[in-house]
Amino acid sequence: MCGSNKQTSEHIKRQHTIPYYAQRVRDSCTTRVTKILCAIFLCLILVVGVVFFILWLSLRPHRPRFYIVDFSIPGLNQHSEFENAQITLNVTARNPNQHIGIYYISMVGSIFYEDQNMGSSPLMDPFYQEPKTTTIVYHTFNVATLTVNSRRWKEFMDNRQQGAVVFRIDIMAAIRFKVSTWGSQHHKMHANCDVAVGQDGSILPAWKNKKCPVYFT
Numbered sequence: 001m002c003g004s005n006k007q008t009s010e011h012i013k014r015q016h017t018i019p020y021y022a023q024r025v026r027d028s029c030t031t032r033v034t035k036i037l038c039a040i041f042l043c044l045i046l047v048v049g050v051v052f053f054i055l056w057l058s059l060r061p062h063r064p065r066f067y068i069v070d071f072s073i074p075g076l077n078q079h080s081e082f083e084n085a086q087i088t089l090n091v092t093a094r095n096p097n098q099h100i101g102i103y104y105i106s107m108v109g110s111i112f113y114e115d116q117n118m119g120s121s122p123l124m125d126p127f128y129q130e131p132k133t134t135t136i137v138y139h140t141f142n143v144a145t146l147t148v149n150s151r152r153w154k155e156f157m158d159n160r161q162q163g164a165v166v167f168r169i170d171i172m173a174a175i176r177f178k179v180s181t182w183g184s185q186h187h188k189m190h191a192n193c194d195v196a197v198g199q200d201g202s203i204l205p206a207w208k209n210k211k212c213p214v215y216f217t
Helices: 002-059 150-161
Strands: 065-072 087-094 101-113 116-124 127-129 134-141 165-179 187-197 214-216
Touching: 065 165, 065 187, 087 101, 087 116, 087 165, 101 134, 101 150, 116 134, 150 165
Parallel strands: none
Antiparallel strands: 065 087, 087 134, 101 116, 101 127, 101 165, 165 187, 187 214
16 A cells, blocks of 8 residues: 555656646747846847947037248247238148038137237138048237237347247137038137247247147136
């Protein structure tokens, strides 16, 4: 009798074990499929994120770059030249962006000496600058746009005797960036450059091709 009960118990156990293992197999397959789908989904998210990051890097606007090419005050070595004072400015504006153009709506230059504005004048008419291009900005400030009197000229002469006269150039421009048919809002850009001239009124070599800090307001 005991032997018969034992065989019956083992038979029932085997009957219960087959569905149990079948369920385990189904659960295992479901888990594996779920893991594969999750892995594919995460890979897609990673790929999309990398693509968007690369696009963001390539389409993120970079500030224009300004460099001083030349700056001179003819007649600085003449005591009586203040009545005909002129300042010649030559800078380059570089668009460093790979796919983004820049609209210059306006550009105004100002010359400062010891934080005093000596004169301001428009530098360029509105223009569009293609990506990866450089524009030459050349302008002469004459007696009509400069406020130079005999006292100020004497200060120039005194500093000239010490070897250098230092000025500051401020270029203010209203710009907007352009990508294909999309254009950004207007930005007010400033480029500030210190520059020094020697006794002959010409730019000193150490200041030539100097990069100007650029910021937005």
